[in-house]
Amino acid sequence: MTSFWHPFANMAQVALEAVSIERGEGVYVYDTGGKRYLDGTASLWYMNVGYGRTEIGAAMAAQSAQLAAYHTFGDFTNPVAEELCSRLAATAPIPGSSVFLASGGSDAVDTAAKLSRRYFAQIGQPERTVFIMREWAYHGMHAYGTSLAGLSPNLEGHGPMVTDVVKVPHDDVDALADTIDRVGAERVAAFWCEPVVGAGGVRPVEEAMLKQSRSLVADAGALFVADEVITGFGRCGDWFASTRFSLEPDLVTFAKGVTSGYAPLGGVIASPRVAEPFWSGEGAVWRHGYTYSGHPVCCAAALANLDILEAEGLLARALELEAEVMESLAALTDHPMVDHIRGGVGVMAAVQLNSTVLASDPYANVAAATAARQAGVITRAIAGGGLQVSPPLTITRDQLDELTAGLRAGLDAI
Ligand SMILES: Cc1ncc(COP(=O)(O)O)c(C=O)c1O
Numbered sequence: 001m002t003s004f005w006h007p008f009a010n011m012a013q014v015a016l017e018a019v020s021i022e023r024g025e026g027v028y029v030y031d032t033g034g035k036r037y038l039d040g041t042a043s044l045w046y047m048n049v050g051y052g053r054t055e056i057g058a059a060m061a062a063q064s065a066q067l068a069a070y071h072t073f074g075d076f077t078n079p080v081a082e083e084l085c086s087r088l089a090a091t092a093p094i095p096g097s098s099v100f101l102a103s104g105g106s107d108a109v110d111t112a113a114k115l116s117r118r119y120f121a122q123i124g125q126p127e128r129t130v131f132i133m134r135e136w137a138y139h140g141m142h143a144y145g146t147s148l149a150g151l152s153p154n155l156e157g158h159g160p161m162v163t164d165v166v167k168v169p170h171d172d173v174d175a176l177a178d179t180i181d182r183v184g185a186e187r188v189a190a191f192w193c194e195p196v197v198g199a200g201g202v203r204p205v206e207e208a209m210l211k212q213s214r215s216l217v218a219d220a221g222a223l224f225v226a227d228e229v230i231t232g233f234g235r236c237g238d239w240f241a242s243t244r245f246s247l248e249p250d251l252v253t254f255a256k257g258v259t260s261g262y263a264p265l266g267g268v269i270a271s272p273r274v275a276e277p278f279w280s281g282e283g284a285v286w287r288h289g290y291t292y293s294g295h296p297v298c299c300a301a302a303l304a305n306l307d308i309l310e311a312e313g314l315l316a317r318a319l320e321l322e323a324e325v326m327e328s329l330a331a332l333t334d335h336p337m338v339d340h341i342r343g344g345v346g347v348m349a350a351v352q353l354n355s356t357v358l359a360s361d362p363y364a365n366v367a368a369a370t371a372a373r374q375a376g377v378i379t380r381a382i383a384g385g386g387l388q389v390s391p392p393l394t395i396t397r398d399q400l401d402e403l404t405a406g407l408r409a410g411l412d413a414i
Contacts (some may be wrong), residue, residue: 019373024051026360027399029393038401040372040379042392045230045348046197046256049308050394054260056304063300072101072294079216081294084302089097090256091239093226094271095249096277099332101293105229105255106140110213112251112290113144113162116190116223119134122277128222132163133192134199136383140226148192150200151383164189170197172206174214178401185220190251195241198230201384202342202350207245211294223274224249229266233257234309234393236346237319250274260308263301288378294323314393321347321393328400329389329407336363337411348392351379351407352384358385364414369382373411377406 006014016195023030027050029039042048049056063080066332070078085099092099100115102108115130120128133139135151147162150170164377166183168175180188195210197203217224226249231241235257238244241276242252255266273396278284292298309315322344329341329349337357357364365381372387387407391400 006262013298017096018335019387025216026050027395037373037376037378038391038399038403038406040377040391040406041388042060042390044256044260045235045259046259048234048257049260049312049314053260053262053304053308055308056260056301059300060263060297063297065342067296067306069292069295071291073289078294078296078299080162080296080299082301085314087303087306088267088269090152091243091272092269093240093242093252093283093373094247096268096272098275099267100267100273100289101110101194101299102290103264103292103295103298104140104202104266105253106142106266108229108253109145109148109227110139110142110267112225112253112268113148113190115251115270115274115286116225117290118286119274119277119372120189122187125186125226126409127187130164130166131177131187131190131192132166132183132199132222134168134194136170136197136201137192137194137205137227138197139192140229141196150197151329153221155374157353160276166390170200171209173209176213177216180216180220180222185222188217188220188222190223190225191217192225192227192248194227194229195231195245195247196236196345196348198390199382201382201386202348202388202390204343204345204348206237207408210245210247213215225251225253227253228261229253229255229345230257230348230390233260233306234315234318234346235348235390239317240316241345258305259298260303262305263295264297264298265295265298265302267287267293268316289381312394318347318393319394322402324397325349325389328397328404331401332408332411335408335411337368337414343389347395349389350382351389353387367414368407368410370410372406372410375406375413377410377412379407 020032033175122165139145139148226242232254252269339352339354
């Protein structure tokens with residue numbers, strides 16, 4: 001019997017049967033029984049450079065031997081955190097940005113949420129506390145992120161959470177404009193936007209819609225927060241979806257692909273607008289931070305990962321894969337259970353089951369994902385009845401077709 005309480009799991013079932021992954025190589029992972037799976041999800045959207053990159057481990061080991069850890073509160077820093085932040089600032093959507101480091105995406109979201117309100121308090125507009133977020137959104141599981149839930153089951157049952165949160169449809173600029181008017185522009189702190197909704201079902205919107213939302217938020221004087229925990233570091237064919245679509249967000253949250261998961265790390269890129277009241281003149285202490293902000297071993301993993309992304313041209317490769325993923329998955333459109341394929345922005349897609357199938361079994365995508373796994377391909381059931389496709393950026397065209405064949409086998413099996 002296990003003692004491990006899994007995230008997002010019904011332990012009454014999972015305690016009886018779990019899949020134990022013990023090894024990875026390229027786009028494949030292997031379980032303890034030796035069975036090989038093509039990882040069609042890059043674990044939880046993060047294994048951008050693929051498994052088995054010993055150079056990342058070597059960089060972490062070298063850093064650990066030199067200095068495993070030292071905190072960065074107050075005036076302490078370390079050379080690797082400095083190097084990582086300047087490298088991230090160089091990729092940032094807005095020149096001159098600064099970087100706040102944390103341990104993962106939920107940390108990043110809570111950091112950006114608190115910073116939005118703290119920023120307005122600092123510049124004398126403390127009444128700006130309202131967050132506007134989108135349906136289908138997933139912003140992590142800390143208290144702010146849970147409160148910004150576009151997927152209501154993630155919020156329910158936890159009692160009162162963060163207040164002053166308003167939800168809008170993910171694809172309706174007019175609704176955003178109306179909401180800003182209704183709330184009062186002077187009360188809005190931030191609009192939260194995954195440039196491509198990820199966990200909520202892979203829901204890209206038109207680039208023009210993102211840009212219109214961005215300018216509405218600017219007109220309201222509020223902050224535009226791009227949650228790029230999934231979409232960053234090549235996943236959308238650029239350093240960030242925000243750089244690709246010139247969104248110029250005030251804050252960018254990142255995690256996952258920054259280390260390709262080789263170490264837990266996340267953070268927030270703050271534009272000069274947001275940083276300025278804290279960094280110039282007399283400045284101000286922002287009483288926020290984490291024990292592992294700027295953790296040297298995690299920063300070393302990130303630097304080695306960024307080296308690989310650059311050296312192997314994986315951002316450009318992801319742009320090529322954008323079309324290849326859709327071409328390969330198009331083979332599933334004739335399947336009687338499939339309604340359509342969503343995606344077309346970077347290496348993120350969803351195979352949407354049709355309403356007839358979902359009406360007879362709302363969890364048909366869960367069953368299909370389990371059956372695909374038996375056929376040797378890992379996918380995940382995502383919100384709204386889809387199957388997640390987000391493989392490592394190193395996947396080849398042949399491996400994509402292997403992925404598609406595994407999905408078909410899963411669908412056929414149920
Ligand atoms: C858009 C987005 N934000 C935040 C998070 C939370 O990240 P983490 O699970 O690293 O805390 C996730 C995780 O999937 C995410 O997709």
